[in-house]
Each structure stands twice: as C-alpha cells, then as structure tokens.
Amino acid sequence: MVTDRSKLGFYLLLSPLLLWLVTLIILPHIGLFAVSMSEKVGVREYETGFGNYAVFFNEPLYWRTFARTAFMSILTTVLTLLLGFPIAYYIAKLTRGRTKTTLFLMCLIPFWVSELVRTFGWMILLRETGVLSNFLQYTGILSEPVEFLYNDAAIMVGLVYTSILFMIVPLVTTLDSLDDSLIEAGYDLGGSGFSILREIVIPHAMPGIVSGCIVVFMLSLGNYLTPILLGGKDSLWFTGLIYTQFITRFNWELGSAFGFLLLGLSSAVVFLGLKLSRQSLSDTMGR
Amino acid sequence: MTSTADLVCRDLTKDFKDFRAVDHVSFEVPQGSFFSILGPSGCGKTTLLRMIAGFQFPTSGDLLIKGKSMIDVGPNKRPVSMVFQHLALFPMMDIGKNIGFGLRQRGVPAAEIKQRVGRVLERVGLPGIENRQVSQLSGGQKQRVAIARCMVLEPDVLLLDEPLGALDLKLREHMKIELKALQAEFNTTFVYITHDQSEALVMSDNIAVMNKGQFDQIGTAKELYYEPANAFVAGFVGDANRFEGKVTAVNGQIVTIETEGGGVQQAHASAKVPSIGQRAQAFVRPEAIELSKTPFASATHPNASAQIVDSVLFNGANSVAILRDPKSGETLQAALPQTGEFLGLGKGEAIHANWNAGQARCFVAEGQ
Numbered sequence: 001m002v003t004d005r006s007k008l009g010f011y012l013l014l015s016p017l018l019l020w021l022v023t024l025i026i027l028p029h030i031g032l033f034a035v036s037m038s039e040k041v042g043v044r045e046y047e048t049g050f051g052n053y054a055v056f057f058n059e060p061l062y063w064r065t066f067a068r069t070a071f072m073s074i075l076t077t078v079l080t081l082l083l084g085f086p087i088a089y090y091i092a093k094l095t096r097g098r099t100k101t102t103l104f105l106m107c108l109i110p111f112w113v114s115e116l117v118r119t120f121g122w123m124i125l126l127r128e129t130g131v132l133s134n135f136l137q138y139t140g141i142l143s144e145p146v147e148f149l150y151n152d153a154a155i156m157v158g159l160v161y162t163s164i165l166f167m168i169v170p171l172v173t174t175l176d177s178l179d180d181s182l183i184e185a186g187y188d189l190g191g192s193g194f195s196i197l198r199e200i201v202i203p204h205a206m207p208g209i210v211s212g213c214i215v216v217f218m219l220s221l222g223n224y225l226t227p228i229l230l231g232g233k234d235s236l237w238f239t240g241l242i243y244t245q246f247i248t249r250f251n252w253e254l255g256s257a258f259g260f261l262l263l264g265l266s267s268a269v270v271f272l273g274l275k276l277s278r279q280s281l282s283d284t285m286g287r
Numbered sequence: 288m289t290s291t292a293d294l295v296c297r298d299l300t301k302d303f304k305d306f307r308a309v310d311h312v313s314f315e316v317p318q319g320s321f322f323s324i325l326g327p328s329g330c331g332k333t334t335l336l337r338m339i340a341g342f343q344f345p346t347s348g349d350l351l352i353k354g355k356s357m358i359d360v361g362p363n364k365r366p367v368s369m370v371f372q373h374l375a376l377f378p379m380m381d382i383g384k385n386i387g388f389g390l391r392q393r394g395v396p397a398a399e400i401k402q403r404v405g406r407v408l409e410r411v412g413l414p415g416i417e418n419r420q421v422s423q424l425s426g427g428q429k430q431r432v433a434i435a436r437c438m439v440l441e442p443d444v445l446l447l448d449e450p451l452g453a454l455d456l457k458l459r460e461h462m463k464i465e466l467k468a469l470q471a472e473f474n475t476t477f478v479y480i481t482h483d484q485s486e487a488l489v490m491s492d493n494i495a496v497m498n499k500g501q502f503d504q505i506g507t508a509k510e511l512y513y514e515p516a517n518a519f520v521a522g523f524v525g526d527a528n529r530f531e532g533k534v535t536a537v538n539g540q541i542v543t544i545e546t547e548g549g550g551v552q553q554a555h556a557s558a559k560v561p562s563i564g565q566r567a568q569a570f571v572r573p574e575a576i577e578l579s580k581t582p583f584a585s586a587t588h589p590n591a592s593a594q595i596v597d598s599v600l601f602n603g604a605n606s607v608a609i610l611r612d613p614k615s616g617e618t619l620q621a622a623l624p625q626t627g628e629f630l631g632l633g634k635g636e637a638i639h640a641n642w643n644a645g646q647a648r649c650f651v652a653e654g655q
Contacts, residue, residue, distance in 0.1 A: 184375070199388070
C-alpha cells in the first residue's frame with residue numbers, strides 16, 4: 001500500500017499548485033476568452049463571434065499602440081541588458097566579500113519602496129519645475145524651464161529603472177558560476193578582452209541573459225503605472241487601452257479581446273527570442 | 288646573458304599587503320628542460336608561476352623569456368602558455384574549438400587551424416576527437432587536451448600548475464610518465480609546480496625547493512635527495528628520520544650529537560659544520576638503516592643501537608618497520624629489506640639497527 005500512500009501524498013502536495021493554477025489563472029482566462037468572443041448586438045443581446053478582434057485590426061489606433069508597446073518593450077529589454085551586463089559583471093567578477101554584498105544590496109534597496117513611489121521620484125526629477133530642469137537653468141545651459149516628462153524617453157528611463165534589478169540578479173548568478181581560471185586561460189592563450197567576452201563570458205552567461213530578458217520584457221509589456229505616470233495621456237501603452245475598455249468605456253468584451261492579444265504577443269516574442277538565441281525554456285528557467 | 292636559457296628570473300620579489308610571497312628568487316631554465324618548483328602549500332610557488340604567466344606583477348626584479356624582459360608585457364602577449372590546476376577547458380566549446388582558440392586569436396586562417404589542431408591532437412595521442420564535448424572526456428584525456436591547447440601555439444615556455452592534483456593515484460602515476468614523454472616529444476621548456484615530491488623527482492631535469500618565498504636549493508633530483516642543502520630540504524624531499532640534540536664532538540665533518548633521550552648519533556655535515564655545544568639536527572633516510580638480528584660491533588659501528596619493533600607497516604616493496612629505542616624512547620623508521628630475512632618480523636621483537644655516519648646528514652639547528 002506504499003504506492004497508494006505516496007500517490008496520495010503526491011496529490012496532496014500538488015493540490016495547492018493545481019488550485020492556484022485552476023482558480024486564479026485557467027478559470028479567469030476561460031472566462032475572459034468567453035467574454036471576448038461575445039459581440040454586443042443590442043441591449044443585453046450577445047452573439048458569438050470574432051467581432052471584437054476585428055475591431056482591433058480595423059482601428060489603426062489600437063494595433064499601432066499594440067505594435068508601439070511591443071517595440072518599446074523590446075527596446076527596454078535591450079537597454080536594460082546593455083546597462084545591466086557591465087554592472088552584473090562588475091559585481092560578480094571584480095568584487096568579492098563585503099563589497100560584493102554591499103553593491104548587490106544597493107541594487108536591491110530601491111525595490112523596498114513601491115513602484116508608485118519610485119515613479120513619483122522620477123517625476124520630481126524630470127518635471128518642468130523639477131530638479132533636472134532647475135539644475136540646467138542654474139548652470140546656464142537652459143534659459144527657461146523645460147518639461148522632461150510626458151515623452152517616450154521618460155517612459156524608457158522609467159521602464160529601464162523599474163526592471164534593471166530583474167536583469168542584474170540572474171546575470172550575477174550565472175556570471176558568478178563562471179570559473180575565473182577560464183577567463184585567465186583565455187588571456188593566457190592570447191585572447192583580447194573583447195574576444196574573451198564574445199567567446200567565453202557571453203556563451204556562459206546566455207541562460208542568465210535569456211531569462212533576464214524574458215522577465216524584463218514581460219514586466220515592461222505588462223507595466224501600467226510607469227508609462228501612464230511618466231508618459232502622461234500620450235503614453236499610448238497597450239495596458240492603458242485595456243484599462244480604458246474595462247473601466248472607462250465599460251466595454252468588457254473588447255477589453256478581454258485586447259487582453260488575449262497581449263498574451264499572444266508576449267508568448268510569440270518570448271518564443272522568437274528563445275529560437276533566435278538557441279536556448280530552451282527549461283534551460284533558462286530550470287537553473 | 289646565457290643564450291641557452293629560455294626563462295630567467297632575477298631577484299624576483301612579490302609583496303602583498305602584509306607579507307612577502309616571493310622573496311628575491313633567481314633562477315635560469317635552459318631550453319628544452321623540465322624544471323620543477325617543489326614546495327609545501329603557501330610557499331609562494333603559485334604566485335611565482337602566475338608572475339611568469341603575467342597574471343601578477345612582481346614588486347621588484349626582472350623576468351626574461353628568450354632574453355626579452357616580460358615585465359610590461361600582458362599575459363596575452365607573452366610567449367608562455369599555462370596548464371591550469373583544474374585545466375580550465377572551455378565547456379562552451381568542443382575540443383577542436385578549445386584547441387583552436389589561441390590560433391583564432393592570432394588570426395590564423397580556418398583551414399590552417401583545422402590542420403594544426405588535427406596534428407597536435409595526433410601528437411598527444413588523441414586523433415580525431417575535435418567534435419567531442421569537454422564533458423565527454425576522461426580525466427587523463429582532458430589533461431592531454433589541455434596540454435595540446437597550449438602546445439598548438441608553440442610557446443617558448445609551458446607552465447603547469449599542479450595539473451595532476453585532481454587525478455586518482457593510478458592515473459597520476461601514468462600521467463607522470465606521459466608528461467615526461469610529451470615534454471621530450473615537443474622539446475619545449477616545462478616549468479612545473481607541485482607539492483608532490485614524487486612528481487617532481489620522477490619528471491624533472493632540475494628541481495627548485497621553495498620554502499617561505501625563497502628557493503632553498505636548486506639541483507637535480509639526485510642532488511636534492513642525497514645532498515640536501517639544509518634541514519628543510521632534507522626533511523621535505525623524501526622520507527627521513529630526524530634527530531635533534533647537542534653537539535658533543537666534531538671530527539672533521541663527522542659530528543656526534545647527543546639527543547635529549549640520551550641517544551648518541553654520528554652524522555656527516557656537508558654544509559656548515561656546527562661547533563661543540565651547538566644544537567644540531569641529523570637526518571637519516573629509512574633505506575640507509577641496516578637491520579640485523581645479531582648485535583653490531585659497537586667499536587666499528589658508532590650508530591648501532593638495540594631496538595624494539597613497534598609496528599610493521601606493510602606496503603609491498605615499500606614496507607617500513609617502526610622501531611623504538613628502549614633506552615631513550617625515540618622512534619626510528621627503517622625500510623624493511625625484502626630479502627626474506629625479516630618476513631616474520633612482528634611487534635615487540637628485538638632487533639639491531641645501524642647506519643653509516645656518511646649517509647646521515649647533519650645541519651645546524653635553525654635560529655643559531
């Protein structure tokens with residue numbers, strides 16, 4: 001009866017996970033999908049069809065916002081990687097002991113306050129009467145106040161800042177596991193800094209790079225607060241559109257369709273990224 | 288400048304924050320020879336090797352390879368290659384790419400790289416494994432690939448940082464012979480560091496014994512073994528029984544020492560002869576001790592003594608008996624002759640030991 005017992009134990013341990021998956025993820029999505037497939041034809045009259053999806057493709061504002069969100073999220077991911085990699089390399093390879101812990105902690109500390117507060121911090125820096133504008137006037141570079149908020153660059157800064165930790169952590173972990181003697185061997189065999197980075201360090205860090213990129217991309221794509229606060233009403237972020245459909249327009253049918261399109265988009269981009277970098281999901285997430 | 292020396296170190300010194308790792312080390316390694324640096328862990332041998340490779344910079348002194356100073360040359364520009372302690376093969380590349388790495392850095396055309404990689408793999412006895420992964424190789428194969436990866440660049444000097452340490456005993460014995468054969472095959476200067484004296488003794492043309500950042504002695508294996516320059520070398524290279532006591536008589540180079548327990552020994556002082564009353568140490572190799580079941584004539588054998596067998600450590604041809612002097616309580620390790628005479632030797636038996644004063648070495652005790 002040992003096998004029956006161990007089976008029971010297995011299912012008991014599995015049940016919280018299954019409960020979570022079914023009630024919080026699968027059921028809402030089934031409901032969302034059902035709502036997105038129903039077209040409103042009159043007062044409390046609905047028909048099943050792809051009408052809501054057709055609205056998305058027929059209205060340029062919607063699919064352009066969709067494409068813009070995807071493009072800017074990819075750009076955020078690339079920028080975060082370019083900024084995060086040297087930081088992670090420095091923490092993992094060039095420091096040790098207490099300095100390393102301190103630096104790692106300094107990356108972490110901003111995340112002890114909520115995203116909202118951090119974003120307001122950026123608003124204090126970038127607004128027309130803010131720190132940056134005042135400083136540039138004080139030094140004489142600007143003659144009158146300039147608004148640095150409410151443009152794409154401000155959104156970009158906010159998104160990179162919000163997500164860089166999620167790039168640094170996996171990178172530090174993978175770079176930490178790279179044996180120093182491999183880098184030394186590379187130099188010993190006549191390699192230059194660049195060729196060692198390309199042939200030894202990056203191939204070794206690839207799983208960390210990919211998992212960091214996936215997380216950062218997903219976070220940016222699904223971010224609502226940062227684009228709205230730093231981009232203002234012109235931010236045109238796809239999550240903003242979904243919010244409008246659900247809350248302002250009370251058009252749950254179209255909002256659900258948008259939600260499904262966003263899910264499809266993120267899955268497609270992650271799939272493409274994995275194919276391009278020749279990594280598998282189990283390789284990057286399973287370590 | 289001698290034209291034959293591949294590697295010359297002059298007064299090389301390396302200071303760390305609070306201690307001196309390498310202290311005024313000078314030596315020369317002639318072309319095509321196998322030079323070992325032997326020392327206990329923490330003696331500074333790794334620091335010395337890393338300075339030769341270029342990963343650490345000496346505080347003072349000069350380092351010449353083929354007559355050119357290497358002080359301001361980076362590790363990737365030096366004509367030396369290093370086999371790392373854990374080999375440091377690149378797991379992200381297959382064997383062919385691993386060996387070709389250095390050639391690719393030099394911009395050698397792909398076709399030539401392929402040809403040279405194939406040739407060097409043949410020379411280390413592993414032809415046709417270019418497409419295998421590092422994880423598919425055994426310990427000994429990895430070792431040879433690591434050497435091939437260095438040798439394909441035809442370095443002037445090959446540095447080896449205890450590369451046999453991670454292997455099991457049988458393979459280590461085998462690789463010792465193989466390394467020596469590879470060195471002869473490539474006719475390249477090898478500088479090998481180890482804490483394992485048997486590795487150094489078997490393979491090397493010349494050995495430097497390093498202690499506390501300094502070279503205590505440079506010589507051939509035989510010189511180190513039979514003519515140690517000081518007490519450290521005598522105790523570190525090979526097994527030895529050590530006695531310490533007061534000098535009671537000096538007769539030319541033959542010194543008589545009386546130990547605390549009252550034992551009296553005579554030994555040969557080849558370096559500095561201690562004077563009467565000084566403290567001195569004597570070293571006797573276990574195989575230099577003659578055993579007999581009948582007493583030696585004490586007039587002609589001044590080092591003869593009656594002993595009790597404490598235990599017999601059987602190890603085939605290397606079997607050793609531990610003897611105890613019933614008077615002084617001092618123990619003595621003696622190699623058991625495998626002639627059959629002492630086959631039945633057991634604990635508690637009485638036996639007589641003797642050695643020739645000329646085969647025992649005497650040094651003035653340190654700190655005098």
